[in-house]
Amino acid sequence: GKKLICVLFFSQLSRVVGAAKNETPQSRTFIRGIQTVTLIPGDGIGPEISNAVMKIFEAAKAPIRWEERNVTAIRGPGGKWMIPPDAKESMDKNKIGLKGPLKTPIAAGHPSMNLLLRKTFDLYANVRPCVSIEGYQTPYTDVNLVTIRENTEGEYSGIEHVIVDGVVQSIKLITEQASKRIAEYAFEYARNNQRASVTAVHKANIMRMSDGLFLRKCREAAEKYKDVKFTEMYLDTVCLNMVQDPTQFDVLVMPNLYGDILSDLCAGLIGGLGVTPSGNIGANGVAIFESVHGTAPDIAGKDLANPTALLLSAVMMLRHMGLHGHAKKIETACFDTIRDRKVLTKDLGGNSKCSEFTEAICQRMKDMD
Amino acid sequence: VICKLCPLSPPPAKYGGRHTVTLIPGDGIGPELLNHVREVFRFTCVPVDFEVVNVNSALETDDDMNNAITAIRRNGVALKGNIETKHTLPASVKSRNNVLRTSLDLYANVMHCQSLPGVQTRHKNIDIMIIRENTEGEYSSLEHESVSGVVESLKIITRNNSLRIADYAFKLARERGRRRVTAVHKANIMKLGDGLFLQCCREVASGYPEITFDSMIVDNTTMQLVSKPQQFDVMVMPNLYGNVVSNVCAGLVGGPGLVPGANYGHVYAVFETATRNTGKSIAEKNIANPTAMLLASCLMLDHLKLNDYASVIRNAVLTTMNETRLHTADLGGQGTTLEVVQSVMRVIQILRRIRMHVADLPS
Numbered sequence: 097g098k099k100l101i102c103v104l105f106f107s108q109l110s111r112v113v114g115a116a117k118n119e120t121p122q123s124r125t126f127i128r129g130i131q132t133v134t135l136i137p138g139d140g141i142g143p144e145i146s147n148a149v150m151k152i153f154e155a156a157k158a159p160i161r162w163e164e165r166n167v168t169a170i171r172g173p174g175g176k177w178m179i180p181p182d183a184k185e186s187m188d189k190n191k192i193g194l195k196g197p198l199k200t201p202i203a204a205g206h207p208s209m210n211l212l213l214r215k216t217f218d219l220y221a222n223v224r225p226c227v228s229i230e231g232y233q234t235p236y237t238d239v240n241l242v243t244i245r246e247n248t249e250g251e252y253s254g255i256e257h258v259i260v261d262g263v264v265q266s267i268k269l270i271t272e273q274a275s276k277r278i279a280e281y282a283f284e285y286a287r288n289n290q291r292a293s294v295t296a297v298h299k300a301n302i303m304r305m306s307d308g309l310f311l312r313k314c315r316e317a318a319e320k321y322k323d324v325k326f327t328e329m330y331l332d333t334v335c336l337n338m339v340q341d342p343t344q345f346d347v348l349v350m351p352n353l354y355g356d357i358l359s360d361l362c363a364g365l366i367g368g369l370g371v372t373p374s375g376n377i378g379a380n381g382v383a384i385f386e387s388v389h390g391t392a393p394d395i396a397g398k399d400l401a402n403p404t405a406l407l408l409s410a411v412m413m414l415r416h417m418g419l420h421g422h423a424k425k426i427e428t429a430c431f432d433t434i435r436d437r438k439v440l441t442k443d444l445g446g447n448s449k450c451s452e453f454t455e456a457i458c459q460r461m462k463d464m465d
Numbered sequence: 466v467i468c469k470l471c472p473l474s475p476p477p478a479k480y481g482g483r484h485t486v487t488l489i490p491g492d493g494i495g496p497e498l499l500n501h502v503r504e505v506f507r508f509t510c511v512p513v514d515f516e517v518v519n520v521n522s523a524l525e526t527d528d529d530m531n532n533a534i535t536a537i538r539r540n541g542v543a544l545k546g547n548i549e550t551k552h553t554l555p556a557s558v559k560s561r562n563n564v565l566r567t568s569l570d571l572y573a574n575v576m577h578c579q580s581l582p583g584v585q586t587r588h589k590n591i592d593i594m595i596i597r598e599n600t601e602g603e604y605s606s607l608e609h610e611s612v613s614g615v616v617e618s619l620k621i622i623t624r625n626n627s628l629r630i631a632d633y634a635f636k637l638a639r640e641r642g643r644r645r646v647t648a649v650h651k652a653n654i655m656k657l658g659d660g661l662f663l664q665c666c667r668e669v670a671s672g673y674p675e676i677t678f679d680s681m682i683v684d685n686t687t688m689q690l691v692s693k694p695q696q697f698d699v700m701v702m703p704n705l706y707g708n709v710v711s712n713v714c715a716g717l718v719g720g721p722g723l724v725p726g727a728n729y730g731h732v733y734a735v736f737e738t739a740t741r742n743t744g745k746s747i748a749e750k751n752i753a754n755p756t757a758m759l760l761a762s763c764l765m766l767d768h769l770k771l772n773d774y775a776s777v778i779r780n781a782v783l784t785t786m787n788e789t790r791l792h793t794a795d796l797g798g799q800g801t802t803l804e805v806v807q808s809v810m811r812v813i814q815i816l817r818r819i820r821m822h823v824a825d826l827p828s
Contacts, residue, residue, distance in 0.1 A: 234692065235587035235588060235691075235692075236587070236691070251603075251620070251654075251655070252654055254654075256655065256656065256657040256658055257657075258657060261624075262623055262624030262625065262661075263621065263622075263623045263624070264621070264622045264623070264657045264658045264661050265619050265620070265621055265658075266619070266620040266622070266655050266657065266658040267617050267618070267619060267620075268603070268617070268618040268619075268620060269615065269616070269617055269618075270615075270616045270618070271614055271615045271616070272613075272614035272615070273614065299603075299705075299708075300552065301550035301552075301560050302550075302560055302563060302603070302604050302606070303603070303608065303618050304556035304558075304559070304606075304608065305556045305608040305609070305610060305616045305618065306608055306616040306617070306618040308552070308556055309614075309616050331708070331709065332708050332709065332711075332712040332740065332741075333712070333742070335687075335709050335712040335713045335716065336712040336713070336715055336716045336720070336721055336740055336742075337716065338713075338716070339690075339691055339713055339716035339717050340716045340720055353651075353705075356651075356683075356684050357683055357684050357687055357709055358687075359684075360684035360685065360687055360688045361684075361687035361688060361690075361691060361713070363688060364687060364688035364689070364690070364691040364692050365691055368688065368692065369688075
């Protein structure tokens, strides 16, 4: 009774805050009750970091119910590889998902799981906010940018041919439709998250037609969002400037390959994949948030993993859902714990266990209440 | 300037001891920086004559480029500024810089990134040689719009060119006593294309047992470069990744104003700044950093076997770099281009005087 009222109150508060702050195009404001989210723990350290996140969410009293699913590929009727139907059903129903690292299959003959998920839900935008973490020192301070990468086409079309023996052709595909979609998403994101500018990253001096098309679509989208500043910059210039002064960048939008490289470069600036959140936005309101590090099989099951990346992705998920209050609470607890430097996992420079780190964050949140 | 101050015994050269080099001023800061190079060469009595060929980037015709290419074929060596690619021209007008590289088959782009003592950077002790395939890959300029709104851009990887560049990389590594060559690729996604490149590198590596060969995926490479760049020694890669990695490395050692670049083919060689920037926004303001272009001219002198001249100018430039008050805007200072160039010439003067005194000492 009382608990439900408390939850309702917090949800109402979040909704008000959410409406005042931002409404992402696919965000959902939850007026009452608990929201169900599909959880894909993944492989290797996946299950333990997922547990850590669930524990922290519980301590934060976040109105989230987790529905665990496995996405190991199965052969469907007709021989096509697909994700298990119960996983697909869950995602289609819940729309929001949180995913741990997935094993890359070497044999098995089926395509990468990430690729399968991407195709199944048309996850066209990969969003990575990169913010410097106080307490986790890197040579770069004050990084605060977002990379938005087109995730369906470009250089990763997978279309390659051997023309003659010793000559290979890989096809990079740029379409008007996909470019328009990602460009508009980038501006929408900027507007909804109070970001001042969007920079299109390209190599239209060399790839005149393909990147030229991408650039044109970005320019067209810029016309519709006059409140957001628009600039264009060559990929090499971005790389050059990024490592000298990352503070000059805000939101970056780009095709697939450049996005892959730049998003990892930016992750490197703030401390690596172990602390970088990531979200994938799909058509039909689907959004899957994930940690982008590997499965770390060497430390799996030993309570040594760092759950920060998955936790920050879950925080990103809460913001997407409009639950800003809970997002802020969890994020603050996490950053404060790292800044304190008393309880840190090995990769962050400490020697605590995953469970100890998780407990420290939970304790902080209890103290906040 | 009295030429009895010039170093002794002129090296073997064509046509009466002097070399002719094609000079392409380009756009942006190119013309002013190349003028400074000529000033320094004149001051140092370098036996090089420049044949200036202008390329107008605003024109659609290829005449200018053809003239430039012919001149380079004639002289064998060129020093150039970057030629702007104007987006207002139709897509059929390809990047002139790219046309130059492919026409002359300048297949290896070589960049040596070293931390300079006088320059403050976040990372220290960087010493990376980047060898980038310069003619094919994503820069093949083969694009078409088969269906309206759908553009295909072809990335070509060939066995010949991959073997060639890998060979160049390992030869250079051996020559310079370097220990490790890392191939940068994305063969997990582009299995056939980058897979072929990687395979060729492995084949060549087997012929150099004293050199360690490994490979790294390009996104991980950039992440490693910004956290621990000291782990890299020599890196070899296809065209686009080379573009990314060379710009990241240039940024790590202090920016575009410091690093020279060289493009080598079997027959021709063209020298320029490593990051190939036009620098339109700082053109003609006397704030551009002349270091990269001056060091590029030194690489050119080395190529012409005018090593003594190269050393003198290079030492002068590096000595000037140590002087923080002369740092230009890109290094966070307030020095002007002219101040840097004048300082370089002053140091050359001093170095020559020292040499003369040493030569005059009784043996």
